[in-house]
Amino acid sequence: MESERSVVIAPEALDDLIGALRRRGFRVLGPTVRDGAIVYDELDSASELPIGVTDRQEPGSYRLEERDDEARFGYAVGPHSWKRFLFPPRITLWRAKAENGGRKIEEEPPNETQLAFIGVRSCELSAIAIQDRVFIGGKFVDRDYAARRDGAFLLAVNCGEPGANCFCASMDAGPRVRDPYDLALTEMLDGEHRFLVEVGSERGADVLAELPSVPASQSDVASALAVTNDAAARMTKAMPQVDLHALLAGSLEHPRWDDVASRCLSCTNCTLVCPTCFCSSVEDTSDLAGVETARERVWDSCFSLDYSYIHGGSIRASSRSRYRQWLTHKLGTWVDQFGTAGCVGCGRCITWCPVGIDITEEVAALSKQEEKSHAATA
Template identity: 55%
Template structure:
């Protein structure tokens, strides 16, 4: 029996049909939210502001490999049967270009305008790897003493609809990074898609009181054993179908012990230092500021823009640049992402989404580079790194439990 009203327990999953998605969109929009989600556009699954559930990429999947991405037609109507696209949710929470302020001089008086109003977002269709990435950005940008105000304002009150991953791509490796294809925390609502012939439905579970309230307003029924079993099996199978893996060792120790590895020369001979990996990465957060004026000098603006450690002037100082070679810049990126990020923020900066592999124009694969570094380590160092892996995995699990 379908219920349209009443309360929902946060820990009690329900089943909603695909025909409930328009109602879910409408509820979020009635709350004054701008809904952002995946849609098929320009030959890719992109994230965009959506007006209705009809814009979701029903029936579209993707094929990925190192330096390769193509849309493909699926043989079913799955809305989320695809792996990560070129954008991450960082594009909305920490946009590539944001005007921080503007000022005008009139009659000798300077008037500073407030920052532009931020949208109130509902993020629809967030995959577990991206849930973890948002959590990483939260810890970096608003979790410490120094808060990134614009990110905090955009992040405040965001409603997150997560979608469990049942279709990992050939470049996915979230399991290697201590995550998984199932959403565990950081969401208001989580959906697991089940497509069984003409029966297209979702197992829905609430993660917050706000999520439970929204779910209570949707047409739904209690979760049945068959649907719950099919949903759980799809997520479990996805965990065994990751297209990539990281070496089973402490990546933090691997990076520290590989500082002088000859592998850096090898990767430098291929790397274009274009910065695509940092632009596509859901956790890279480096920005810089640009000040601009008009020709009269009476109007000025300050913009925050994404920056990349692959840019030659990223570490520019009065005496010159400190990382002049492509080798040093690639080593800085991967060593920070997999190693020293842990020292700064208590976890890895990589969530295993595989975007950096797909969108590298020469197909450099972070998992292959890590494996090559591991293979070149002396046996004693390799054994030590492997022994530390378990301890770091336990630390991460405890951190996730605490955050949840």
């Protein structure tokens, strides 16, 4: 922690912070309460933050509860992730119009609105870093993602409130922020309600300079560190600490896949709430007159039959094969493809699975059986 650059701000300064970002032309997006959940939406002021609200999560269950304080970021993570702004559910790629016997093709102009994300958790920064590798880290750059990602202002928040489905510590993705950010807050509720602010970029410093602040004391810095240390200690769930890549590669015919398939709804919820899942499909539209057409990219999922449809049919016809594909890619072959696993331990897939399938339990079951089979052959 760079204590020499850290300052302390009051909760009221968050409103100044949002104002400063809006004045710079950012579309400010952050957490707010809607329909019984903390979702990410456009924020006009800090009064729209989930003040004094927390979330209680279990496999397949999420409930908001009142806190006995005025915490602004006193919750874990909700149903939305920043992916819906960087990799939106549906975008138009290009349009074509019939003209003079031919077709005029127009590429959709890239998004030019600068995005500012308020309250990005460590697991979410890790997820953004993973999607960066997927969309802009290789030979082929996704133009739309690049335009949205470029210049996005990241206001990170160190996590002090892990949910019951969180396991970021075991995925080395939190709770303390590590990936690049512009500003990072730690909300401190011991004694006076205040935020420690760490600067991660020059423009972060530029924004911070507009806010009323005082230099952080040694005890402020110690308190902030205690917030994430305490969060890590309170995290109850963990991904089994095994070689996941080897485990998944060696579990292709594991009987557990039949077991999980009997519970899996193939509803796609886990993949669509996942902050790293990036499957999409490309669809063509045309109007009634057949004059105007458009090509759109839309969120898809490896749990849909259509996703693996090739000549002759879907190659992953059973939900057993689809769940296996998801987990094997997420924790195994993702590493071969992108040099990192595709899981950050945010727990969304566990919470938002209607029947509460728990990725850590599935991995534990796979590894337990594998130990048995190794023992039998030894």
